[in-house]
Amino acid sequence: MSDMTMSCDAILTRRDTVGMITLRGNLGGTKFKSAVKAAVGVVVPKTNRVAFEGDRGACWMSPDEVLLVLPRDDVPEALATIGAALEGQHHLAVDVSDARHVFALDGPDAREVLAKLSPADLAPNAFGPGDIRRTRLGQVAAGLWMAEDDVVTIVCFRSFGDYLDALLRTSIEAGPVGFH
Amino acid sequence: MLTLHCPYCGIDADETELAPGGEAHLRRFGPGSSDDDFESYLFARENPKGVHFERWRHAYGCGKWFHAARCTATLEVFGTYPAQTTEPPQDIRDAISAKRPGWTWRTFA
Numbered sequence A: 001m002s003d004m005t006m007s008c009d010a011i012l013t014r015r016d017t018v019g020m021i022t023l024r025g026n027l028g029g030t031k032f033k034s035a036v037k038a039a040v041g042v043v044v045p046k047t048n049r050v051a052f053e054g055d056r057g058a059c060w061m062s063p064d065e066v067l068l069v070l071p072r073d074d075v076p077e078a079l080a081t082i083g084a085a086l087e088g089q090h091h092l093a094v095d096v097s098d099a100r101h102v103f104a105l106d107g108p109d110a111r112e113v114l115a116k117l118s119p120a121d122l123a124p125n126a127f128g129p130g131d132i133r134r135t136r137l138g139q140v141a142a143g144l145w146m147a148e149d150d151v152v153t154i155v156c157f158r159s160f161g162d163y164l165d166a167l168l169r170t171s172i173e174a175g176p177v178g179f180h
Numbered sequence B: 001m002l003t004l005h006c007p008y009c010g011i012d013a014d015e016t017e018l019a020p021g022g023e024a025h026l027r028r029f030g031p032g033s034s035d036d037d038f039e040s041y042l043f044a045r046e047n048p049k050g051v052h053f054e055r056w057r058h059a060y061g062c063g064k065w066f067h068a069a070r071c072t073a074t075l076e077v078f079g080t081y082p083a084q085t086t087e088p089p090q091d092i093r094d095a096i097s098a099k100r101p102g103w104t105w106r107t108f109a
Ligand SMILES: [Zn+2]
Pocket: B006, B007, B008, B009, B010, B011, B058, B061, B062, B063, B064
């Protein structure tokens, strides 16, 4: 049966070298902005947006939270930088690299693969380059962002990593619906 | 199926991306209150057919709690608003009045 089915044109890879810092605080604050700039070299992204310079960047997670993304080896130094920049100011900065699992989904059918698993609107006018959408994939929470068209990064809790890996591969193998 | 607009991140979230938090605008009666007040705070809930106010959390999204005003009979949503308020804002009340003239809910109208 499976040879009869055309699978989705998208490649799924696990990315184990990605480092992540959860940073909570006053996103509009001057010190907060300079802490993000100093740690990952970008401005604090607007609501539901991401900002990236190469492999370093920041993702808007909630009105008081951003997820900083950077090479894993650079996390300790970035935490020290943030601690110094936000000295005396209420904030929380935690290395969550080991708490999360990161996937890259790359290809023209990336939207098809994800839209079958999520209630989110993933049409190009609702989810495009620079956008992040926190949603549900199958039965687990996940964050999706698109660095460029058809290249999606997916983050989930590490304990859900194997489940999501299998879920995404099943969605790829089952082929496109043809909606997007 | 319910779609609620999260007032914090602006996403129109599907019901399955949300966690229900029960009735909105409860007034807490704690230590020192009368037994009757404490009992009704714990157990007495509205169960209307029609206009209702609820708490919801954008659990699979930005994580924030918010309020929703909707009709339990038709699932029509009159509006959503932030959690940092003890009563429905006027624009929400006006939106309900436009659709359900003469509505009341607990002490609100
Ligand atoms: Zn939200």
